[in-house]
Amino acid sequence: MKHTYLLAGLAAGLAPGIAAADELNLICSADIVICELLVERFEEGHDIDVNMVRLSSGEAYAKLRAEARNPQTDLWWAGSGDPHLQAANDKLTHPYESARLSELHDWAVTQAENAEYRTVGVYSGALGWGYNTEILAAKGIEPPKCWADLTDPSLKGEIQIADPNSSGTAYTALATLVQLMGEDEAFAYLAELGANVSQYTKSGSAPVKAAARGETGIGIVFMHDAVAQADEGFPIEVVAPCEGTGYEVGSMSIIDGAYNLEAAKTFYDWALSAEAQNLMPEARSFQLPSNRAAVASEKAPALEDIKLIDYDFAEYGKTDVRQRLLDRWSKEIGAAF
Amino acid sequence: MNSANRSIDIALLLGFAGLLLVPWYHIRSGFFGFDWIGDMLSDPRLWPGLGQIADGRLQLLPVLLLLGFALWLRRSAPGPARGRLLLVLGAAGLGWMIAEGFAIGLRGWSLPLEPLLGAIEGQPAFGAGAVLALLSFSGLFAFGLAERGALRGDGFVLGAIVLLVLLVSAFVAYPILAMFAGAFQDFRGNFTTDGIAANILDPAIWSLGCLSGGGCGVAWRTLFLALCTATGSTLLGLVFALAATRTAMPFKKGLRLLTVLPIITPPFVIGLALTMVMGRAGFVTELLESLTGQELGRWIYGLPGIWIAQVLSFTPISFLVLIGVVEGVSPSMEEASQTLRANRWRTFRRVSLPLMAPGLANAFLIGFIESMADFGNPLILGGNGGVLSTEIFFAVVGAQHDPSRAAVLAIILLCFTLSAFLAQRFWLAGRNFATVSGKGDGGRHAELPLVLGGLVVGIAVLWSLFTLFIYGMILFGGFAKVWGLDHTLTLEHYARAFSVSLEHGFTGVAWNSFWTTMGIALAAAPLTAAVGLLTAWLIVRQRFPGKSVFEFSLMMSFAIPGTVIGISYVMAYNLPPLQMTGSALILIFCFVFRNMPVGVRGGVAAMSQIDSSLDEASLTLGANSARTLRRVILPLLKPAILAALVYSFVRAITSISAVIFLVSAKYNMATAYIVGLVENGEYGIAIAYSSALILVMITVIGGFQLLIGERRLRRRAEDGRKVHNIEAREISA
Structure with a gap:
């Protein structure tokens, strides 16, 4: 990372035959700040050169699929769990049971079990x-x-709120409402909600950024995105719905056929450690870490205040279920807008 | 005769170098790292072609045999008979290498040949050695043609044609075919028509509901927007061109600067600034609300906002196209009209304006295509529904993951742009607008009618102020602590992006992508100019079969939206025989072949103005065509070369939609990085980075502009205008 493109080229040209340090090609689907912090700290402690690119989870999944027969990426860190599960379904990712699984919260392990350990x-x-x-x-x-x-x-x-056709966040919201109310009731509710919606945005976190800048009153998003805006100083108050709500499990997967499998496993294990996950508050990421020993930011929404539903990731991650819900959404909600 | 043998010697040298000296196969760590030199003997994967044959890869044996046969032929006398053998040999070599490349993949057969021929060891993609052998065979093929007397036996021209046809097939036609094939495939590669059937008649694309009060399909919305943008930018461009040439407006020089700005602005930036100024909480909206007492709310989102942003972005381009045309209208025509007692208004309406028709049509077409292909502005200001370019993007990366939908939408978009192009051709065909002739054409342009003049200056001044204001906001955004909340001035964003320390070198977060971007843009620019101008020379000066197909396939890569290009490049170049994903090469090739049409059009325009008697004179005096190109044509094309350089350099830095799929962990580009920042709401640092890029590009363009300027000094006024005209066409196309 420290090497610039030109300098690296020069150096490599001048010094042929010198064995290079291990390499790791990483796609990071979280906020760029936490991505960069993680890579920096990892490189400090390991003799592995990390090449990181930040892509949204949708872009990352599209890229992995396009490259499926000859992957160029080794590891995919973060981004909502849904595309990770899809990738696992498509066998694009590599099964790996980290020794650290025992240190994790149940929801993180369930995510791994649902995917036959292709993600965590x-x-x-x-x-x-x-x-x-x-x-x-x-x-x-x-x-x-x-x-x-x-x-x-x-x-x-x-x-x-975002358009579920383009945003994983909005798909989580759609699936949450269906699980909370039942499918027909959920669509009736969404039609009613649609009367109040000024815009279905493309990106999942855009609604609360619009709310922060006074472009809209309310943005339906993941709460940690709302907290991030409030933490910037914008007049944003975060709400956990009283009826209960769904959640995402940000995930990590090793790519099937990765060229640097060992380096990927090293990063994988490290990223599950409490030490690595404790970096998140430092980068002002307000999600809840999966390692039980890791400490969430004190500004993160406390779990006790949130009524979580028993979100069925396996069922609502299925391709046909997703397609049916999205089609129905487009016909009944999107088209009526 | 000697020269014929010398060409063949060079081709053979390349071929044997590929077989004997450099690694035959693709090297994962990259050829240009030159790490392979040290390990070459010990690692069989790095062996050259001959070593690979010895290692049991018998599929390469024909390559050796064919090259050996060519070496033997080299000793026989040149002539049509040898020519035919060389031709067949070159074609056989190319055909064999392509066939074995596609047939044997990484893990063995990629084609179902195993039952026939038994199992085989897999092979990596083509590397340096294979590329040299391909070059060698195409050279032998071309020189064989030359010896048989095709195209007056001109080996250089034939070589160039063969090489360009190979390049265009590999980097334009192949990925586009891959995309069309994608419409009929599910993602595992099986044939299906479900995707097409489900999408082609989708009401979300074609609904005409807005006529009866509902919402319209995305195809119509995009078409409507493109028509509005094209109209708006053409009219404003005309206003500017008139103001600059026919009124006494002050600060005309400053107009030139304004025209450059939007071309070098990274995507998203104008859209972002507009939301800050005119969004619901923007102060323009608040001002208007307090003045009128009406609640405007979120009027900027959706088509009105995209329209404003696009007109802001594309007016300068249309100005550049139109100013040459407006100047080119012959003053004597206008004088004749006035002598015949037409007043100023009548003269303008009946004489000047009709003579500007080709320029207006061109400006309109460019506005239309640019609006169709625009991605950044609709993404920020899209409101609901979006336009075709964003829909394509989200069909690929959104929760749907439906590549066949993306392919269908891309084909619709392509149909719109191509029909616009054909309509313009059809409309202009058979009319004569030429007023620039070799005859002396003195006189001054007629003044505009008074009212029109006042209007033109008024609009031009207001719009310039608006543009300046938006750019002022952008510059300011890089220094504001939290844009839209805390406007304390700070250098924090610049420090985070571009900090440098003695101990750790470039510590800012932006440096990594910045250097990659600069390296790739600087590598792509000369290549684009070279390939583009060579192609232009072939199109204008040479006749060869299949020329029109060749020209058309070049056009395609420009008319296809970037998102589609990006995805199709990833699909086409991820597997042997050509593997470039994750490297800097794929970015460079993408830029070269995406921006090349502009170099071609600029070159064609410039070359049409150079009388072919000059080439003929040079040929008659005994120079061959390569020498003629180098010593006669190229020096006369300097401005076109520089314009192509500038354009490709700038586009390599500012383009986004194709790049976002091609960047890799190792080679990340500035725009992809900036988009990430915008997505995460880090507007301050995104804008700081963009402003820095704008400054860098102004510096580089300034350097090029100086060179172009020098060139102009030595020409007469008339020529100066032509040069300027070409430039405009190039930048705009």
């Missing part, structure tokens, strides 16, 4: 929303506490 949970975050305190105060609206409150006509045009 590294952090989790619950779905909720952030609202702009100034806008709601100016309009005299009572801050919504529950999913049901969001359909209140006073919030017309004040809500943003």
Whole structure:
């Protein structure tokens, strides 16, 4: 990482035959700050040269699929668990049972079991929303506490959520509501909610960024994204819905056919350690780490305050279930917009 | 005769170098690292072709035999008979290498030949040695043709044609075919028509609901937007061109600078600035709301916002196209009209304006295509639904993961752009707009009608101020602590991106992608210019069968949206025989063949102005065509070369949609990095990085501009204008 492209080329040209340090090609699907911090700390402790590129989890999955027969990537860290499960389904990723599995929370291990150990949970975050305190105060609206409150006509045009066709966050929301209410009720609810939605954004975290900058009143997102905006100083208040909510399991997978399998395993084990996961608060990432010994940021939404549903990742990660829900969403909700 | 043998010697030298000296196969760590020199003897994977044959890879034996046969032929007398043998030999070599490359993959047979021929060991992709052998065979093929007397026996021209046809097939046609094939495949590669059937008639694409109060399909929305953008940018471009040439507007020089700015602005930046100024909480919106008492809310999101951003971005390009045309209208025509007692308004409407028609049509076409292909602005300002380019992107990377939908949308987009192109051709065909002739054409342009003049200056000044204001905001955004919240000035973003320390070198987070970007852009620019101008020379000056197909396939790579190019490159070049994913090469090739059409068009335009009697004179005096190209044509094309260099350099830095799939952990590009920052809401550092890139590009372009300027000094005014005209066409195309 420290080597620049030109300098590395020069150095390699001038000094042929010198054995290079081990290499690791990493796709990182989290915030660039935490990506860079992780790589920096890992390189300090290991004799492995990490090449990191940051791609959103959708882009990463598309890339892995396109490269399936001759992968160029060794390890994929972070990004919501759904595409990791899909990749595992497609056998694009490599089964690996880390010795550190025993140190992890149950939800992280379940994620691994669901995927036959082709992936593992590294952090989790619950779905909720952030609202702009100034806008709601100016309009005299009572801050919504529950999913049901969001359909209140006073919030017309004040809500943003991503389009589940493009965003994993919004798909998690869709699946959550279906599990919480039942499918037909969930779509009836979404149609009602649609009356208040001003825009279905493309990116999952865009709604709360819009709310932070006063472009909308409420953004339905993963709560850690809302916390990040509040932490920047924007007037954002974070809400966990009273009826209960779903969550994502940010995951990590080794790519099947990786050229640097040993280096990938080294990083994999390290990334599951409490030491590595404790870096997240430092990079202002507010997800909950998967290692039981790791400490979440004190600003992270406390789990006790959140009513989590028993989200069925296996069922709602299935390709046909996803396709059916997305088609129905496009016909009933997206088309009506 | 000697020269014929010398060409063959060079081809043979290349071939045997490939067989004997350099590694035959692809090296994972990269050829240009030159690590392989040290390990070559010990590691069989690094052996050259001969070693590979000895190692049991008998599929390479024909290569050795064919080259040996060519060596033997070299001793016989040149002539049509030898020519035919060389031709067959070259074709056989090329055909065999392509066939064995596709037939034997990494893990054995890729084609179902195992029952027939038994199991075989896999082989890596083509490496340096194989590439040299391919070059050698194509050279033998071309020189064989020459000896048989094709194209007046000109070996150089034939060699160039063969080489370019190979390159264009490998890097334009092959990935595009791969994309079309993708429409009929599920992702495991099985044939299916489900994807096409489900998507081709999808109401989300074709619905005309907006006519009856609902929402329209994405195809119509995109078409409507493109038409609006093209109209807006053409009109504004015309206003600027008129203001610059026919009014007494102050600061005309400054206009030139404004025209360069949007071309070198990284994507997303204008869209971001617009949301800050005119979004719901932007101060322009708030000002308007307090003035009118109406709640405007989020009016900027959706088509209006994209339209403003696109008109901002593309007006300068249309200005560059139009200014040459507006200047080119012959003053004597206008004077004639006024002598015949037409007033200024009538003269403008009935004489000047119709004579500008080709320019207007060109500007419109460019606005249309640019709007169709634009990705950054719709992504930020898209509102609901988006446009074709963003839909393609999300069909690939979104939760749907539906490549066949992406292929269908890409084909629709391609149909729109190609129809626009054909419509323009058809409309302009058979009319004569030529007013620039060799005859003396003195006189001054007619002044604009008073009212029109005032209007033109007014609009030009207002729009310039608006552009400056937006760019001021962008510059400011890099220094604001948290844009949109805390506007304390700070250098923090620049420090994080570009910090340098004595101890650790370049510690800023941006340096890594910055150096990669510079290295790749600087490598791609001269290649693009060279390939583009060589192609232009062939198209203008040579006749060969299949020329129109060749020209058309070049056009395609430009009209296809970047997202599709990106994905198809990954699919096409991830496996043997050609493997480039994860390397810097794939980025360089992508830029070269994506931007080459611009070099071609610029070169064609410039070369059409150089009388072919010059080449003929040189040929008559005994120079061969290579020497003519080098000593006569190239010096006359200097401005076109420089413009092609600038364009490809800038595009390599600012393009995003194709790049996002081609970047790898090792070679990350600036725009891909900036998009990551924007996605994570790190606007400050994203804008700081973008501003720095803008500065770097201004510096580089300034250097090129100085060279072009010097060139102009030695020409007469008339020529100066032509040069300028070409430039405009190049930048805009």
